[in-house]
Amino acid sequence: MRFPVRILHVSTRLILGGSQENTVLSCEGQARRGHEVHLAFGPIYGPEGSLLERAEKCRAADGRGITTHVVPHMVREINPLADARCYVELRRLIARLKPDVVHTHSSKAGILGRAAAWKERVPAVIHTIHGPPFHQYQSKALFKLYVLSERFAAKRCHRIVSVANAMTRQYLAEGIGRPEQYITVRSGMEVEPLLNAPPGHDCAHTREQLGIAPTDFVIGTVARLAELKGHDDLLDALAPDLIKNSGWKLLWVGDGWWRGRLLDKARSMGLTVSELDLHASPSEPPTASASQIILTGLVPPERIPDMIRAMDVLAHPSYREGLPRTVPQALLCGVCPVAYDVDGTGEVCREMQTGRLVPPGDRTVLREAIQWCYEHPGERAAMAARGRDQCAAVFSSESMVTALEAVYAAALPSLRDLGLRT
Numbered sequence: 001m002r003f004p005v006r007i008l009h010v011s012t013r014l015i016l017g018g019s020q021e022n023t024v025l026s027c028e029g030q031a032r033r034g035h036e037v038h039l040a041f042g043p044i045y046g047p048e049g050s051l052l053e054r055a056e057k058c059r060a061a062d063g064r065g066i067t068t069h070v071v072p073h074m075v076r077e078i079n080p081l082a083d084a085r086c087y088v089e090l091r092r093l094i095a096r097l098k099p100d101v102v103h104t105h106s107s108k109a110g111i112l113g114r115a116a117a118w119k120e121r122v123p124a125v126i127h128t129i130h131g132p133p134f135h136q137y138q139s140k141a142l143f144k145l146y147v148l149s150e151r152f153a154a155k156r157c158h159r160i161v162s163v164a165n166a167m168t169r170q171y172l173a174e175g176i177g178r179p180e181q182y183i184t185v186r187s188g189m190e191v192e193p194l195l196n197a198p199p200g201h202d203c204a205h206t207r208e209q210l211g212i213a214p215t216d217f218v219i220g221t222v223a224r225l226a227e228l229k230g231h232d233d234l235l236d237a238l239a240p241d242l243i244k245n246s247g248w249k250l251l252w253v254g255d256g257w258w259r260g261r262l263l264d265k266a267r268s269m270g271l272t273v274s275e276l277d278l279h280a281s282p283s284e285p286p287t288a289s290a291s292q293i294i295l296t297g298l299v300p301p302e303r304i305p306d307m308i309r310a311m312d313v314l315a316h317p318s319y320r321e322g323l324p325r326t327v328p329q330a331l332l333c334g335v336c337p338v339a340y341d342v343d344g345t346g347e348v349c350r351e352m353q354t355g356r357l358v359p360p361g362d363r364t365v366l367r368e369a370i371q372w373c374y375e376h377p378g379e380r381a382a383m384a385a386r387g388r389d390q391c392a393a394v395f396s397s398e399s400m401v402t403a404l405e406a407v408y409a410a411a412l413p414s415l416r417d418l419g420l421r422t
Helices: 018-032 052-057 080-097 107-119 140-154 165-173 191-195 203-210 231-244 259-268 301-309 326-332 363-375 377-394 397-411
Strands: 006-011 036-041 066-070 101-105 124-129 159-162 182-184 217-222 248-253 273-275 293-297 313-316 336-340 356-358
Touching: 006 018, 006 080, 006 107, 018 036, 018 052, 018 066, 018 101, 018 397, 036 080, 036 107, 052 066, 080 107, 101 107, 101 397, 107 124, 107 140, 124 165, 124 397, 159 165, 159 397, 165 182, 191 301, 191 326, 191 377, 203 301, 217 231, 217 301, 217 326, 231 248, 231 259, 231 363, 248 301, 259 273, 259 293, 301 326, 313 326, 313 363, 326 336, 326 377, 336 363, 336 377, 356 363, 363 377
Parallel strands: 006 036, 006 101, 036 066, 101 124, 124 159, 159 182, 217 248, 217 313, 248 293, 273 293, 313 336, 336 356
Antiparallel strands: none
């Protein structure tokens, strides 16, 4: 866009997660390009971490940054009273800021934010689908409620951005929006730290920090310890192999509400667990080599590339995703992914081309795919290298910001006289 505009992003929660990282990177890139950027979100609490500090630290060369706004009644769960109050809070915020663009993210923020922006006659209302809120693992009533809500919201926005082509197909199949509303923009990330490890951040150094031996076979995950993320499936599929092979390790990067339950299940299966504190500064590397599961807890986003490089395989048996960022991140780090074939995952992890793609819920095939990676190190390295080359440009955060500017420009009625409002 030739002229700076005022942009308000709305997200349900600013926790550590793929959609939230996408949103913050979009805000940062837009601020660097001279736009006035605001970010609204609900209260942050719990074990899932926060990106608020990063968002508040963002400053462009001209001093422009991201202005953050907490929406008190923005909550993830369906709550009619809180949702009604949130709608009013969003309308008041929009009326005060008078943004040129309102860009919503995630389901709750997307439904309420689009309704509020449309009512306030915002010139361009945009929504990004990071993953469908309706899926086969919820009740039919809840599925229908989300579909009806998304149909309602699609009539109250100008463009819908999908992070994967699969999202567009799924939404149109449910009668949500019109084909001409949709455009695919890959979820951008900071690719340079993934492509090139800085001095002292190689695989051997990180493994030493984690207490992992150079000869260990490490099956890693980068995901919240939460429902439908597939940690149970890894335990069910791999527990016998982990017990039989002392050199096999599960490296779980992340935290979440299911932490206690998952670790209790692992121990009940005869597996040993090491819970690390990576924020501490121990005088000696942690002793984790005797454990089958190594849990890092929350890891700052800038340390994720180090964690992935310590893995031999990135396992992502999640049951629902838009396009999981951890899969292209693994490929950019030169690590082969093994993932469930859900939503947009297969657009990046292509079976026997750039990784191993497994039917969702098939623990037998999941185990066989991981076993194959163990037995074929050369082939898995070749697939990772192929995927690395393909992901380097496609998933650049700068490419994403450029594409979003084009989406905004197409949606705005006129850019000729549109400058920053005072």
